[in-house]
Amino acid sequence: xxxxxxxxxxxxxxxxxxxxxxxxxxxxxxxxxxxxxxxxxxxxxxxxxxxxxxxxxxxxxxxxxxxxxxxxxxxxxxxxxxxxxxxxxxxxxxxxxxxxxxxxxxxxxxxxxxxxxxxxxxxxxxxxxxxxxxxxxxxxxxxxxxxxxxxxxxxxxxxxxxxxxxxxxxxxxxxxxxxxxxxxxxxxxxxxxxxxxxxxxxxxxxxxxxxxxxxxxxxxxxxxxxxxxxxxxxxxxxxxxxxxxxxxxxxxxxxxxxxxxxxxxxxxxxxxxxxxxxxxxxxxxxxxxxxxxxxxxxxxxx
Amino acid sequence: xxxxxxxxxxxxxxxxxxxxxxxxxxxxxxxxxxxxxxxxxxxxxxxxxxxxxxxxxxxxxxxxxxxxxxxxxxxxxxxxxxxxxxxxxxxxxxxxxxxxxxxxxxxxxxxxxxxxxxxxxxxxxxxxxxxxxxxxxxxxxxxxxxxxxxxxxxxxxxxxxxxxxxxxxxxxxxxxxxxxxxxxxxxxxxxxxxxxxxxxxxxxxxxxxxxxxxxxxxxxxxxxxxxxxxxxxxxxxxxxxxxxxxxxxxxxxxxxxxxxxxxxxxxxxxxxxxxxxxxxxxxxxxxxxxxxxxxxxxxxxxxxxxxxxxxxxxxxxxxxxxxxxxxxxxxxxxxx
Numbered sequence: 001x002x003x004x005x006x007x008x009x010x011x012x013x014x015x016x017x018x019x020x021x022x023x024x025x026x027x028x029x030x031x032x033x034x035x036x037x038x039x040x041x042x043x044x045x046x047x048x049x050x051x052x053x054x055x056x057x058x059x060x061x062x063x064x065x066x067x068x069x070x071x072x073x074x075x076x077x078x079x080x081x082x083x084x085x086x087x088x089x090x091x092x093x094x095x096x097x098x099x100x101x102x103x104x105x106x107x108x109x110x111x112x113x114x115x116x117x118x119x120x121x122x123x124x125x126x127x128x129x130x131x132x133x134x135x136x137x138x139x140x141x142x143x144x145x146x147x148x149x150x151x152x153x154x155x156x157x158x159x160x161x162x163x164x165x166x167x168x169x170x171x172x173x174x175x176x177x178x179x180x181x182x183x184x185x186x187x188x189x190x191x192x193x194x195x196x197x198x199x200x201x202x203x204x205x206x207x208x209x210x211x212x213x214x215x216x217x218x219x220x221x222x223x224x225x226x227x228x229x230x231x232x233x234x235x236x237x238x239x240x241x242x243x244x245x246x247x248x249x250x251x252x253x254x255x256x257x258x259x260x261x262x263x264x265x266x267x268x269x270x271x272x273x274x275x276x277x278x279x280x281x282x283x284x285x286x287x288x289x290x291x292x293x294x295x296x297x298x299x300x301x302x
Numbered sequence: 303x304x305x306x307x308x309x310x311x312x313x314x315x316x317x318x319x320x321x322x323x324x325x326x327x328x329x330x331x332x333x334x335x336x337x338x339x340x341x342x343x344x345x346x347x348x349x350x351x352x353x354x355x356x357x358x359x360x361x362x363x364x365x366x367x368x369x370x371x372x373x374x375x376x377x378x379x380x381x382x383x384x385x386x387x388x389x390x391x392x393x394x395x396x397x398x399x400x401x402x403x404x405x406x407x408x409x410x411x412x413x414x415x416x417x418x419x420x421x422x423x424x425x426x427x428x429x430x431x432x433x434x435x436x437x438x439x440x441x442x443x444x445x446x447x448x449x450x451x452x453x454x455x456x457x458x459x460x461x462x463x464x465x466x467x468x469x470x471x472x473x474x475x476x477x478x479x480x481x482x483x484x485x486x487x488x489x490x491x492x493x494x495x496x497x498x499x500x501x502x503x504x505x506x507x508x509x510x511x512x513x514x515x516x517x518x519x520x521x522x523x524x525x526x527x528x529x530x531x532x533x534x535x536x537x538x539x540x541x542x543x544x545x546x547x548x549x550x551x552x553x554x555x556x557x558x559x560x561x562x563x564x565x566x567x568x569x570x571x572x573x574x575x576x577x578x579x580x581x582x583x584x585x586x587x588x589x590x591x592x593x594x595x596x597x598x599x600x601x602x603x604x605x606x607x608x609x610x611x612x613x614x615x616x617x618x619x620x621x622x623x624x625x626x627x628x629x630x631x632x633x634x635x636x637x638x
Contacts, residue, residue: 191404191405191408192408192409194403195409195470196411198369199396199423199473200427200477201422214412
């Protein structure tokens with residue numbers, strides 16, 4: 001059967017497949033720079049910070065914990081690039097080694113919070129019964145400011161980088177699981193998920209083939225922002241003495257120790273603060289760029 | 303009308319969605335989306351389900367597919383009930399009933415290539431295994447929907463709307479189903495593409511002999527593809543007739559109003575149209591008596607109190623209206 005009822009002088013459209021547009025290939029890196037300058041800039045700055053953290057021992061540093069009481073509070077000079085603190089420790093070496101703590105905490109929290117939050121989000125997005133309970137717990141956790149929650153958790157344990165990571169991760173999980181849950185709930189209603197159900201695809205396969213890959217873009221973006229906020233939280237915790245123990249140099253520790261001399265020797269606080277700001281800026285730039293590149297709709301929402 | 307036992311038989315199908323409200327999330331009301339629908343489809347037949355937005359036609363399709371569970375009623379496929387099958391026994395049913403969705407953009411996973419999309423039902427139902435066998439089957443499916451074979455390596459976003467809908471059709475054809483539910487399958491397409499897709503589905507039906515449940519709001523398109531038409535209003539079928547009868551001698555005032563809204567491509571024809579005033583009443587609180595009485599130009603007292611049942615008004619035509627004669631017959635041009 002085909003269309004027969006047509007007015008005189010009209011013909012039915014021919015049964016031809018439309019013409020497919022040709023696939024274009026361009027120089028990939030140049031396109032990347034032109035289209036997403038923030039990704040390139042942020043990525044480059046993060047890479048520099050990573051190199052600093054990895055290569056800290058060979059970047060003309062000395063032992064960051066070595067005390068030299070006779071060389072206290074020296075101004076920045078050719079010998080002490082960033083000066084020395086009130087115990088005579090080299091601020092340049094301490095700041096460079098501090099990069100390790102910051103990046104370790106930032107990346108670990110981002111990865112852990114993303115993994116745990118994704119699992120919780122998938123469960124509560126798929127199981128209605130679990131959803132009610134889990135989301136009430138998350139609501140409760142979200143009613144406490146993340147920094148206060150992290151401080152409270154640190155108060156329960158001894159100060160160590162591992163405990164800092166765990167505390168900040170717990171404080172960040174509610175936001176991630178809310179995000180993933182929301183994405184899962186909207187993806188579940190997508191016709192292609194219904195089509196997959198109608199095609200006999202089993203639930204685990206639906207999750208791994210149709211739901212999970214489509215949550216990765218917003219999750220990646222969220223993870224970069226968590227990374228930045230975790231580095232700030234770590235610095236705050238260390239600054240108030242509730243974070244990384246004083247024996248390990250971290251930007252928060254250095255600033256806390258320099259705080260007393262802030263008005264006479266501002267460089268002790270200045271250099272770690274600059275490093276912290278630049279790193280957080282770099283990660284946020286990277287996150288912004290990824291958001292625009294991966295999910296243009298999300299860019300308008302946040 | 304036809305001696306062959308029906309492939310799909312639907313009786314008393316209801317779907318009520320609970321409305322939750324208040325602090326404790328108690329059920330405060332129901333949306334009577336589908337409220338008692340009966341019809342049957344024979345092998346190789348096309349039945350169209352038409353009606354305005356929100357009349358419950360898509361809900362019928364989704365309930366038949368068991369994408370949602372019906373509240374009440376029976377659905378029989380080859381005489382076996384499928385409406386009460388547990389989720390674990392749905393897979394054989396899924397192979398026999400497939401679906402084509404309205405939106406060709408959101409009905410294909412943007413992250414999968416066409417080959418993977420078409421391979422999914424094949425591997426799910428164990429119809430093909432191994433790389434080369436799947437490639438062969440997918441290539442055949444691409445041939446069936448007149449798409450070039452080598453485009454199976456592309457992603458959905460590289461195709462136009464009409465081409466995407468062909469991919470959707472190919473996915474529905476993959477398990478060789480007995481019936482395909484086309485949920486507004488051509489509504490989102492341009493007119494010229496619409497004609498191509500309708501022709502393609504007609505050709506495929508001739509070639510493969512599957513039945514179609516064609517859900518649409520567009521009577522002009524329905525006329526070209528269907529054998530029988532069921533008109534739905536507020537969750538109920540108000541008229542069901544074969545195509546010629548419905549388009550020539552419709553009985554129910556609602557059907558007549560819908561037909562008079564179909565554009566005629568001839569500006570010299572002057573037509574009197576039945577213009578319905580007001581909106582469709584809320585399916586949360588449907589009107590008493592005949593559900594159409596609030597908008598019906600011919601309503602009288604009995605319509606407000608007594609609900610009309612479907613009765614035969616002519617051979618192969620049933621209508622749910624208290625009027626004995628087709629009302630306002632003179633205001634429609636013959637054969638419109």
